[in-house]
Amino acid sequence: MQRSAVELLEGLTEPQREAVAHIDGPLLVLAGPGSGKTTVVTRRVAYLIGQGIPAWQILALTFTNKAAGEMRDRVERMVPGEVPGRRGLTMATFHSFCARLLRRYSGAAGVAERFSIYDAADQRAAIKQAVKTAELSARNFTPAAVAAAISNAKNRLMTAQAYTEHAGDFYTRSIARVYRAYERVLWSNDALDFDDLLLVAARLLRDDERVRQELQERYQYLLIDEYQDTNHAQFVIAHALAAAHRNICVVGDPDQSIYGWRGADIRNILEFEEHYGEAVVIPLGQNFRSTGHIVAAADLLIQNNTGRKHKPLHTELGDGEKPVVVTCRSEHHESALIVEAFRRRQADDAIPWKDMAVLYRINALSRVVEDAFRGAQVPYVVARGTAFYDRKEVKDALAYLRLIANPNDEVALRRIVNVPVRGIGKVTIDKIELYAINRQLRFFDALRDVEAVKGLTGRAQASVQRFVTMVDSWRAGLETESGDAEVVALALAELVEQVVRESGMETLYRRSKSEDDLARLENLEELISAAAQFVPSVDESDAAVRGEDVGARRWTPAELLGAYLESVALVSDADAIDPTRGAVTLMTLHAAKGLEFEVVAMVGLEEGLLPHMRAAQSDFELEEERRLCFVGMTRAKRHLLLTRAATRAHRGLRERTIPSRFLQELPREEVTFSGQADEYGDSDAFDDSESFDEDDGSGGTRTGARSFPPGCLVRHPEFGLGRVESVMQRPKGAIARVRFHGVGIKTLILEYAKLQRAE
DNA sequence: CTGGTCATTTTTTTT
């Protein structure tokens, strides 16, 4: 055995070693939380390469881009530079792998070469359009409900046609109509949604023998992480690829399956052995992450789930500290208590901020927690990778880029045709649209024809013409020569800059003096520099297969733009977590999957929140909620704090809460129930000023709108100095919009907000 | 055409 191979097996338990050294044939690794899964996966890939299997023959599919990137780095560090065939490893998410596949085999797959990828917002717009064309009431068919139904169908590889054939009742038949209309919208826009990436790729692999064979030959070794969260489409993709050589290694934990609502089918992992009779199964039960009480408590909780294979968890890290459950008065109290607890950990135990996390079931809960951390000046980051790309100005700029890349992307076109306002309003658009429908033209082609559209003002026509000329000139700029990715990336950045400038966005935001708009400008500048630094992943390159230097692939600007938009479309929240930043991480339980922290606080352990009210309907969903709780608890290495608030404001109303049933399921021997939170300190220790039971001062002196004229300076106990933008008289009382320095605009009810005039 | 006001609705998790 080579020296490196020995090293790769060092310091592992027997089952871990067995998994790493497994080469040929199907392998199922049942990896409990903290069982060293990532180590096993990365070492196994390095081991395969060390055994002479060229890296480009290995395909590893992960759940997030971040996981893929980290694993690739770790593998590269483990494989010495002189090992032949160490380049060209494909490590990607299912979605990005499929996207690249579809671009490469666009002809066989029947998709446009330069298709757009629609995110949730684009999808929503397309669905709205579809509901309209299907002539259904937008009231009974909300975009969210329709989207969920369609997504469900797509995850089961059900096309609009198949769905129609199976549709029985009125509601299903109606959905079928929208589904068909939606598909027509996507089709005419040359667009695919997230589910399509999987669905079309799965059908391509299933039905096209030539493509399947080619890819089977290319990817001799297949590895799939988080296998418990794969859906049927992903199952089909994986098994089509593995059908010939059967070198498929899947890693996962049925107890951590938390994406059932997204079509994940837990049977994929439970029935793996049935699909592959000769499969080797290796359970990894030893937990190297958490101390005894945490492991025991989580293990006993998950045992309340029926129909699971019991898989005992154990740790050898000692008993450690018991998880603590605290009931707080309100969500503000809850957040303040967590900040205080984290502070102590940092001060007394010297645990750095980056090793602490607050987890919650729904994003909406992050707000109060954020406020508390900000108020206490404790550094924190909210794990929302999409947040940057969700900003209006960034989405607008990207819509321009998408329109340049894909002239048929009407969702993008409609988004920005009048942004910033350039005199192409609703009336003009409606008229041009009518013209387009009558002549069977694409919307953009109708814009080109604007002179022929009747009933438009000369002004509107001129505006449209200017817009068309502008977009055309950008497209022309794209038709330059190919080059190294780094060089072309600069051209890409130039294009982004040109778009920002010539579209008028720059002027719009620069002209304004408001801080928000200045921030917008900065975001756009960030987008430009992100484009300049964009490095496409080239793992699918044929160059690697031919044994050439992988970095030598040449890119045309158009190709690079496509790759850039694709990478932007597929970022996930978890991708944003940057451990080098010395800050507490705030994120959803879902985003926390696969991560670990010294200190973890889980908030909102209340009925309706965890388990979520939408999930409490069926036992199946309830068990998934329990697994979610299990995932959260097992993120903690040493300190686990579970909190709930006795009352919580929900949609403007304060309500009394019921403790989560999961708290009751926790064993008393393993968990400390700290009764009421008062022992953690009372009133003054925490800023509970927004609590409902607080009296609003003196009933007689109603805070009148008159005392705060627009433009006046005010002081707020929490937000500091600010300037009143506007005041509105509403039935519930006067409402002021106030811009606070460094905080932004807040809408406050004068009666309750303790505002003071400051001059 | 634009920008503001007012009313209504919203109830999860995400590639």
Add this chain to the structure above:
DNA sequence: AAATGACCAG
């Protein structure tokens, strides 16, 4: 509480 959409005055 916040976001969206309808409506209306300039």
